[in-house]
Amino acid sequence: MATNRTFTMIKPDAVESGNIGNILQMITDAGFDIKAMKFTQLTEEQAKKFYEVHKERPFYQELVDYMISGPIVAAILEKDNAVADFRSLIGATDPTEAEEGTIRKKYAESKAKNAVHGSDSDENAKIEGDFHFSSDEVIG
Ligand code: CMP
Numbered sequence: 001m002a003t004n005r006t007f008t009m010i011k012p013d014a015v016e017s018g019n020i021g022n023i024l025q026m027i028t029d030a031g032f033d034i035k036a037m038k039f040t041q042l043t044e045e046q047a048k049k050f051y052e053v054h055k056e057r058p059f060y061q062e063l064v065d066y067m068i069s070g071p072i073v074a075a076i077l078e079k080d081n082a083v084a085d086f087r088s089l090i091g092a093t094d095p096t097e098a099e100e101g102t103i104r105k106k107y108a109e110s111k112a113k114n115a116v117h118g119s120d121s122d123e124n125a126k127i128e129g130d131f132h133f134s135s136d137e138v139i140g
Contacts, residue, residue: 005035006082006119007128008090012070013113020073023116026103030089032077036129036138041071050131059112066112074132078140083125086118 091102119125
């Protein structure tokens, strides 16, 4: 059964280009409620663990290096059908394939520097949210 939460990160490229505010506006305009949020910078150990599922991929170390290259915003978001609706809002991994009006179409630089992360399943949304937030940092 679909849960109503997902997890996102605004990635270093989008923070660096000054688009935290624009992206949060798109997220809240789309009806997502912010249940937890922090501005932080990942350590290499954290980034490796978060993206462990990709460790056999050729781009794994590039991805880790990029994700620790600057601060990020991590957040837990709530909305009916949150995981699927958020993936629609952010668009395809590769911004050249993302639909018009999506966050990645507007703000991503490339397939690697793609502005935002969105959980791909309810199970991963819970794992990823728990990775970044303790229960007393989540409101409601
Ligand atoms: P994300 O949705 O956070 O999940 C995995 C990430 O790996 C993805 O966004 C991209 O940032 C990155 N990624 C996926 N494919 C490639 C690729 N071919 N080259 C470099 N990075 C990639």
